[in-house]
Amino acid sequence: MTVSARPDARRNASPYLYGPEAEAIARVLEGGQYGHTDITEEFERRIADFLSVPDAVAVASGTAALHTALLAAGIGPGREVIVPSMTFCATVMAILAVGATPRFVDIDPATLCVSDQLVMDALTDKTAAVMPVLFGGRPIDLSAIQEELDERGIVVIEDAAHAFGSRHDTRRVGANEAVLTCFSFGPIKNLTCGQGGMVIPRTPAEADTIRRIRLLGVVQSQGERANTTSYRVDSFGLRYQLSGLNAAIGLVQLDAFQAAEDTRRHLWRTYCDALAPLDGVTLVDLDVDQAVPHLCQVRIPHRDAVFADLRSRDIGVGVHYPPNHTQPAFAAWHRFLPATEQAGQEILSLPFHQHLNRTDIDLVVAALEQALKSVGGL
Template identity: 85%
Template sequence: MTVSVKPDARRNAGPYLYGREAEAVARVLEGGQYGHTETTEEFERRIAEFLGVPDAVAVASGTAALHTALLAAGIGPGHEVIVPSMTFCATVQAVLAVGAAPRFVDIDPASLCVSDQMVTEAVSDTTAAVMPVLFGGRPVDLSAIRTELDDRGIVVIEDAAHAFGSRSGTRRVGANGAALTCFSFGPIKNLTCGQGGMVIPRTPAEADTIRRTRLLGVVQSQGERANTTSYRVDGFGLRYQLSSLNAAIGLVQFDGFQAAEDTRRHLWRTYRDALAPLDGATLVDVDVEHAVPHLCQVRVPHRDRVFASLRSRDIGVGVHYPPNHLQPAFAAWHRPLPATEQVGEEILSLPFHQHLTEADIDLVVTSLEQALKAIGAA
């Protein structure tokens, strides 16, 4: 049995299935064990081997990865976490979930990521963690301030939801050992489990904490509990395991990841070349030589009008993301962030997924040019 999903330029994003996911899920269903099983553990091993790290801990979502990483790092009430406002709201919600406070910082408008200088300027006496967002798949290099952060006991927790497979220097993101790295394997990510996430811990102690937290604080594994009349809960926990059904999808996706990596880079370069002569639209660079692109974005004047025009032409544009410091839920931590606010008014995500063809990209860019001309911006 195969399942095919074939979005085109009408969709902003969509999953890419290799045709074997349904069979992999069916095998797990036939086995009768759907929770955390050896299938999940195999997925963890494969990812750890790919990154060249000692351990990888699978969880139920990218948000769960951020939440459990913060808990493993000891972040909680009274602490402040430096985080860019330009990110999906899940990043901020994870900070609030542990009782900490977000300290919103501005971004470099060219990359949509934080810089080491921005982080340094935001550090306070209550800063306990920095959570850089690897926006669009672009790696973030904080090595210049690593000693300063370490000396102050400030942990780095990478929100790499967009960045599975990207490289920082010669290593894959997650492999430098200096940060807890959190991946998302949600429906539209470069590698999907349907829904899922993963934390790359720095130490065995962090790995143990995350494993207990994802299983409601229970010490024993599922296999160990089957052979005893009791079990022990030694701390706070949540139902955050990655099911074997989702892990089965992830294993098939992982087998095809090299092709996905190549395809996404090719599509992004195709967009870059097609957009180069276009006046009125500025492509956001993702450092495609190192990143596995997750988004293709431009900055345009009169963004809302351009958005409406393209939607009326059945082009699946989107906005990633409305700045969080302007959201009602996070108003208590608002501070002026001029670059973020400017980008928030201009950013536009073009359709970007592995089903796109070069003809689709030509259609998108032509439609964008027509939209810009119609409002007098090109």
């Protein structure tokens, strides 16, 4: 029997809106202020409250969050940033944007994330920062080496693009005051603003620096500039503000986040149950009791052939991600990373978004079983 995909199973990922987002955007449009507004500042306060942190600084994207965090931490030319190769290329591009050098590090095969020992083994006298990637939403604990990193003056900047809502024990990701945390609120993230990002600073001074960077180095706020004939630019900056339109979407999403959290965990566990009978298929562990899942990934034999077979059946599989150290743009920093390279040949992302239901998941798993049999993987 050939599996025929339902519409939701044809998409690997998909934005999920709750309904009030359109009304929220309309109110911003009616107000006539579309850029950085008090709505943006309300969104920052609400995110800070949600995470139980003193402050949160909204920016235009997750990539902007990483770039701004690196700038605020003083990372620049001649310095290295330890980063897993297994991540979206945006992580690496942010490092290059400040003139620093990526030092690619291998991953734990079970989690697709870095570990404290892998980080320690990769340190050099040029290391200025460590950028762990919370892959798929999985929280990472580097607390065992935090003191040593602090003694060496090495800052930890978490790429938590996948991990909004996930927890380190009882605290949400972002609540560790020892690290800079960067979130993405892109279209398919656990919480979306349409496009946007957030930096969780460690100190009030760091928050001020990040706010200045995101506003082109201008000292005065928009309201203050309206009441003067001039303004002062005292540092480098970029136009990285989050618009009120995007923040309005984010506020609606934040109000509904508990539903997103529950649904994504339920879908991941449903996949776990459905995949259990398939020999030769390994579900990448996310520690779902702590993580709010962003991806559902398996490791399989004959991945490329299975990918092509499933695509021919209209099943929306994907690959997250081709290892960066094998990309032409990053060839100068290539290192031999055996676990990453093996995973790069085996990982397959199954359709995972809040439009799915049990019927969709059963269909996807049945199609995966057929594909594996057809290419000799079962």
